[in-house]
Amino acid sequence: MAKWLTLLGVLALFTLGFLASLKLRPPAALEKAEALAHAEKKTLAPLFPAPAFAFPDQHGVTVTGPSLTGKVWVANFIFTTCRTVCPLLTAKLVQLQRALPGVDVRFVSFSVDPEHDTPAVLAAYAQKWAPDETRWQLLATDAKTLPAVAAGFHVTAEPNKPGELDPILHSSVFVLVDGAGMVRGVFDSEHREDLKALQNAVRTLTNAPAPPAPQGAPVGVELYHALSCATCHEAPELAPALLGRAGSRVTFDNGLVTTFDADYVKESLLAPDARRARGYPLHMPAYDHLSGEALLVLTKYLLETPAEPTPTSDVPVEVDPVCHMKVRATADALAHTHQGHRYVFCSRHCLERFAATPGVFLPDGG
Numbered sequence: 001m002a003k004w005l006t007l008l009g010v011l012a013l014f015t016l017g018f019l020a021s022l023k024l025r026p027p028a029a030l031e032k033a034e035a036l037a038h039a040e041k042k043t044l045a046p047l048f049p050a051p052a053f054a055f056p057d058q059h060g061v062t063v064t065g066p067s068l069t070g071k072v073w074v075a076n077f078i079f080t081t082c083r084t085v086c087p088l089l090t091a092k093l094v095q096l097q098r099a100l101p102g103v104d105v106r107f108v109s110f111s112v113d114p115e116h117d118t119p120a121v122l123a124a125y126a127q128k129w130a131p132d133e134t135r136w137q138l139l140a141t142d143a144k145t146l147p148a149v150a151a152g153f154h155v156t157a158e159p160n161k162p163g164e165l166d167p168i169l170h171s172s173v174f175v176l177v178d179g180a181g182m183v184r185g186v187f188d189s190e191h192r193e194d195l196k197a198l199q200n201a202v203r204t205l206t207n208a209p210a211p212p213a214p215q216g217a218p219v220g221v222e223l224y225h226a227l228s229c230a231t232c233h234e235a236p237e238l239a240p241a242l243l244g245r246a247g248s249r250v251t252f253d254n255g256l257v258t259t260f261d262a263d264y265v266k267e268s269l270l271a272p273d274a275r276r277a278r279g280y281p282l283h284m285p286a287y288d289h290l291s292g293e294a295l296l297v298l299t300k301y302l303l304e305t306p307a308e309p310t311p312t313s314d315v316p317v318e319v320d321p322v323c324h325m326k327v328r329a330t331a332d333a334l335a336h337t338h339q340g341h342r343y344v345f346c347s348r349h350c351l352e353r354f355a356a357t358p359g360v361f362l363p364d365g366g
């Protein structure tokens with residue numbers, strides 16, 4: 001019997017590992033917004049009016065459509081506990097913010113998790129990703145009006161199918177709105193050309209001058225923070241730590257190993273999905289737009305900087321007994337107590353599987 005249970009556990013692990021390794025593609029339900037992204041983005045012709053809403057931002061100030069009148073703004077849809085697409089989306093939004101310094105534009109992130117994402121939670125999230133950004137408003141939505149607002153933007157925000165890693169399914173587009181509240185373009189965050197087009201479109205609508213030529217040589221530590229490397233890689237539940245690893249062994253999803261050296265860092269930046277580090281559902285964004293010089297400087301920084309105690313080291317990181325992913329064991333982590341021990345989970349899905357049959361997931365059968 002115990003043998004069969006072990007076998008079942010191993011099988012479950014393989015299935016989960018496989019699910020996690022699939023790149024999370026938006027399913028058919030999301031095509032509406034994505035279709036718009038491809039058909040209309042170049043003309044900037046008015047598409048449809050942005051829907052009405054009134055939600056508090058991370059400072060508790062109510063933001064409405066009319067309160068944004070006269071401003072060009074970029075909307076997107078995220079939730080703070082999401083571990084698959086949102087950190088990628090937010091990394092891209094922060095890159096866009098940094099590519100548009102001094103431009104009079106607003107960035108409005110609608111939370112699609114009204115239950116969890118309060119203004120205080122959103123404030124902490126903004127602080128983590130872009131502490132100096134004053135143009136970014138993160139909205140704490142409510143369950144009653146969120147569906148109408150999502151529909152008004154032609155995007156999806158709904159509970160995910162059981163079995164998916166993240167509990168909420170939502171569109172990964174950026175929506176560009178002009179000062180009169182008209183949507184002028186929908187941009188697919190998964191396409192680099194779309195992100196470039198969005199940057200240009202913001203400059204066009206705000207009459208901002210062309211970007212200044214980069215000044216001075218890039219500095220490693222600055223790139224590491226400005227490109228959001230630190231935000232993901234200093235959160236052990238999102239991505240592996242990078243500093244202090246020169247010359248060490250790296251094990252991949254498929255069990256092969258390599259050495260953490262300049263070639264490997266370069267490959268990770270240019271073609272991150274070629275070989276994936278073990279245990280992370282999130283995909284590392286490609287940085288293939290960096291100049292050769294920036295690549296060299298960043299690589300040198302990673303290989304020559306010793307490991308630092310991460311700012312999050314006071315929170316223990318534990319392993320989800322179901323999928324074996326790393327999870328921060330904070331007070332509000334998804335947890336379940338079994339025989340006096342508190343287990344933490346990456347997702348509601350893992351928690352529910354564990355709660356149903358804890359013995360399957362514990363080495364000694366519980």
Ligand code: HEC
Binds near residue numbers: 091287
């Ligand atoms: C949105 C989060 C995110 C951002 C931003 C990010 N990464 Fe990553 N990175 C990941 C994840 C997740 C992995 C592990 C999965 C994989 O290998 O794709 C990873 C893997 C890596 C690896 C391989 C590490 C290993 O243990 O095998 C390197 C090197 C790396 N990233 C460098 C960088 C650098 C440099 C930057 C900034 C220019 C950066 N990353 C920005 C999420 C991110």
